[in-house]
Amino acid sequence: MTVTVVQRHGGANGISFMPERLPPLGGDSEYLEGITHEGLRGVLQQVLERDGAEREFMSAVHEIIFRVPWLDDRGQLQVNRGFRVQFSSAIGPYKGGLRFRDGVNLSIIKFLGFEQCFKNALTTLPMGGGKASRSRRAGGSDFEPKGRSDAEIMKFCQSFMSELYHHIGHYTDVPAGDIGVGAKEIGYLFGQYKRLTRCHTGTLTGKGLEWGGSLMRPEATGFGAVYFAGELLADVGDSLKGKRCIVSGSGNVAQHCAMKLLEEGAVVLAMSDSRGYVYQEEGLTRDQIMEIKGRRSGRLEEYTSPTAQYVGDKGRRVWQLAIPVDMAFPCATQHELDRDDAVALAEHGCKYVFEGANMPCTPAATKVFQDRGIMYGPGKAVNAGGVAVSGLEMSQDRIGLQWSREEPDPALHEWLPVVQVDAKLRGIMRSIYQTAKAAAKEYDVSLAAGANIAGFLKVAEAQLAQGAV
Numbered sequence: 001m002t003v004t005v006v007q008r009h010g011g012a013n014g015i016s017f018m019p020e021r022l023p024p025l026g027g028d029s030e031y032l033e034g035i036t037h038e039g040l041r042g043v044l045q046q047v048l049e050r051d052g053a054e055r056e057f058m059s060a061v062h063e064i065i066f067r068v069p070w071l072d073d074r075g076q077l078q079v080n081r082g083f084r085v086q087f088s089s090a091i092g093p094y095k096g097g098l099r100f101r102d103g104v105n106l107s108i109i110k111f112l113g114f115e116q117c118f119k120n121a122l123t124t125l126p127m128g129g130g131k132a133s134r135s136r137r138a139g140g141s142d143f144e145p146k147g148r149s150d151a152e153i154m155k156f157c158q159s160f161m162s163e164l165y166h167h168i169g170h171y172t173d174v175p176a177g178d179i180g181v182g183a184k185e186i187g188y189l190f191g192q193y194k195r196l197t198r199c200h201t202g203t204l205t206g207k208g209l210e211w212g213g214s215l216m217r218p219e220a221t222g223f224g225a226v227y228f229a230g231e232l233l234a235d236v237g238d239s240l241k242g243k244r245c246i247v248s249g250s251g252n253v254a255q256h257c258a259m260k261l262l263e264e265g266a267v268v269l270a271m272s273d274s275r276g277y278v279y280q281e282e283g284l285t286r287d288q289i290m291e292i293k294g295r296r297s298g299r300l301e302e303y304t305s306p307t308a309q310y311v312g313d314k315g316r317r318v319w320q321l322a323i324p325v326d327m328a329f330p331c332a333t334q335h336e337l338d339r340d341d342a343v344a345l346a347e348h349g350c351k352y353v354f355e356g357a358n359m360p361c362t363p364a365a366t367k368v369f370q371d372r373g374i375m376y377g378p379g380k381a382v383n384a385g386g387v388a389v390s391g392l393e394m395s396q397d398r399i400g401l402q403w404s405r406e407e408p409d410p411a412l413h414e415w416l417p418v419v420q421v422d423a424k425l426r427g428i429m430r431s432i433y434q435t436a437k438a439a440a441k442e443y444d445v446s447l448a449a450g451a452n453i454a455g456f457l458k459v460a461e462a463q464l465a466q467g468a469v
């Protein structure tokens with residue numbers, strides 16, 4: 001069952017307009033007018049009770065909220081909530097990740113979609129023969145895969161896709177992974193999509209290499225964050241070599257960020273999860289990070305090492321580690337780094353913060369960075385490498401080829417232009433940095449505001465050129 005909440009005469013922020021399905025804003029009863037289906041009325045009533053305060057935002061975007069029923073291993077019926085929010089398809093199909101995590105709600109999905117819009121605009125990908133990128137879209141569910149069996153995850157994914165497939169397609173809307181959605185979940189989602197549509201198209205990214213995925217999609221976000229940092233440091237006459245770094249999280253983005261930092265000669269002091277962190281004075285080794293990396297569904301507290309220390313997080317977050325630190329890479333989740341954490345980082349000598357996660361620093365934290373002269377790379381620029389390689393995956397799916405990671409494949413380069421995914425990713429991250437910097441200079445604002453302006457202008461100009469539809 002789907003509940004679509006849209007406004008009759010277009011959205012207040014002028015970004016997205018969808019056909020009318022429900023009456024315009026007004027009293028709650030207006031939303032329910034003419035809806036005779038008992039179940040649908042019940043769901044709508046719940047939506048209004050839960051999210052009724054968000055009327056203005058509800059009117060500006062296309063939101064889809066649906067029930068996801070599935071049977072757990074005990075044969076008990078479970079019902080989760082599924083979400084999808086589409087903002088703008090001005091510069092290409094909607095594009096953005098799916099998040100499966102306890103506590104996911106419409107507000108989180110909206111913020112992710114909003115950031116995604118401008119991030120995608122910054123990627124400058126050549127698509128369909130022109131210079132285009134994808135527009136924003138975000139989705140997910142309050143389903144928590146942690147602690148669930150593979151069979152349960154598969155059943156949930158199949159039920160989730162049984163509704164979502166109505167709204168997606170390789171030229172319409174292309175989901176990917178985010179927190180709680182990795183290669184396994186993408187596989188189950190894709191299988192169900194294919195079963196329902198009978199089409200093997202590139203409708204999801206982050207697919208397995210053998211069935212339409214791109215090399216380097218798993219690494220792309222974390223590697224891209226380090227490439228962005230390298231660009232900024234080089235620009236100010238500094239380098240990553242020997243830099244003492246704290247990386248939060250230990251999931252996809254954090255792991256690849258940490259591995260790339262080591263490759264570039266930096267030192268990774270600590271990594272974390274939602275319960276604590278692992279720390280080693282002289283820096284974690286490649287083997288230790290690889291071992292942490294293997295713990296996707298486990299807990300860091302179960303990680304044992306003769307040298308590294310596990311610290312349970314009882315209000316003392318990884319950012320509060322009382323050791324000299326040069327750089328911070330928050331790569332876990334939104335608002336994980338607050339004002340006190342920013343002050344602690346500043347006091348321990350931190351000079352750079354790069355957001356691998358989406359909006360990990362609170363506004364109060366970014367104010368501290370500004371006041372203390374800490375250089376700050378915003379998420380929509382720093383972590384855009386993931387969606388950029390998703391864009392490359394879409395291109396590969398369209399032409400039915402797989403590009404190489406570094407060296408061109410001699411069998412292909414005779415007759416087709418060859419793209420080396422790693423070089424392309426580096427180039428995209430360089431271009432994002434340069435674009436944000438140029439806008440910051442032109443408008444005399446911070447790098448973060450420069451990234452916002454550059455992303456916004458691309459979307460707005462495309463939209464205006466298309467008659468503001």
Ligand SMILES: NC(=O)C1=CN([C@@H]2O[C@H](COP(=O)(O)OP(=O)(O)OC[C@H]3O[C@@H](n4cnc5c(N)ncnc54)[C@H](OP(=O)(O)O)[C@@H]3O)[C@@H](O)[C@H]2O)C=CC1
Pocket residue numbers: 177178179180181221248249250251252253254272273274275298331332333334336356357358359383384386387
């Ligand atoms: N995957 C991608 O390509 C992209 C991801 N991002 C963003 O990067 C971030 C991480 O995503 P991803 O690595 O894919 O997700 P994963 O699910 O792979 O990993 C998330 C990690 O963050 C940890 N975490 C969650 N909440 C907290 C918290 N409050 N404090 C400390 N650690 C926490 C998790 O720990 P635990 O196991 O305890 O839950 C886990 O280690 C998100 O903000 C996502 O939106 C951005 C661009 C692309």
Ligand SMILES: O=C(O)CCC(=O)C(=O)O
Pocket residue numbers: 095096097098116119174175176177178205358383384386387388390
């Ligand atoms: O690869 C994608 O489509 C989206 C990745 C993502 O979730 C993000 O950029 O925040």
